[in-house]
Amino acid sequence: MSEQPPLVLVVEDEPDLADLYAAWLGDEYRVRTAYGGQEALDELDEADDEVDAILLDRRMPGLSGDEVLAAVRERGIDCRVAMVTAVKPDFDILKMGFDDYLVKPVTSDTLRETVEGLLRRGEYDTEMQELFSLTSKKAMLETEKSATELADNEEYQRLTDRIEELRSEADQSLEAVTEDDDDFEKLFQEFDTDADVDTDE
Template sequence: MSEQPPLVLVVEDEPDLADLYAAWLGDEYRVLTAYGGQEALDQIDEADDDVDAILLDRRMPGLSGDEVLSAVRERGIDCRVAMVTAVEPDFDILKMGFDDYLVKPVTSDTLRETVDGLLRRGEYDTDVQELFSLTSKKAILETEKSATELADNEEYQNLTERIEELRAKADNSLEAVTEDDDFERLFSEFDVEE
């Protein structure tokens, strides 16, 4: 019995666009579509915590993407989330619990690469996941904001400091592995011939 492909939930209030995203991803993943925020939460509940990644529009009537994201995080659902939206990013994204942010329009290649990246991140420990998420937010803001705006924003400065802390922690962990362990010995269990 083979393992099922990862499950991706596409949340988009424009049905044609949601269906297009689903078609782009359908060859590699199991895909669910939701055409609104409440429908997205219902799909998540029905999937019984099986959703691996969510592509989430921010601006939707009724329950917004921001509200869906908050509900997902409050429920403790362990999945990666990318906002795919026409809303230009602002400093408010620093407080949001997403992993990546794409500004529409997006291409099929960009969408696939984003989902691949989200799923890879899910394999890392929480510090590395946080590092990827914060680095993504930093890159988004650096493309949208001037150097002066960034320098004057305390939240952005805190973000930069947190990224440096996480990088230093990752570097120290890597140094500990390379100093204390022989890489050949460390990975020899993976080289077993069948």
């Protein structure tokens, strides 16, 4: 018997939008929907199978997406999380434990690519997952903030220092891997794509 497809939990308080996301992903993945924060946590508690990825709205009545994300991490639930939200990223994202961040509206292709990326990252070790998450945050902030704002923010400076530390460790790991390791090559192609945005220009 073949393995079941990965399980994706869509958390969105607009039912029509949640159902649309589920329809976009349904051909490739098993998808469950939750139309609110508390319902999402109930789904995670009741899930017979481990949830592999969560698409999580930030602004929801009752339990917000930020609170759901905090609860997921506090409970030690091992899954990748992408925020899919109309809220533009600000410096507050530096303290949040998500893996990727999409600003609505999103296309079906973007959503599918995001889930694919989340699942691929789930196969990497903790340090590499952290590298991708931090690089994603850095790219988003560099899109939204001026060079002066970034330079004046101490948390952003700590973020860049941590990325450099993780990149150095990753470079050392790369040297120890054979050149024909396709999975590892894909990992670094994805990382280089995330890291293209730079404020030094």
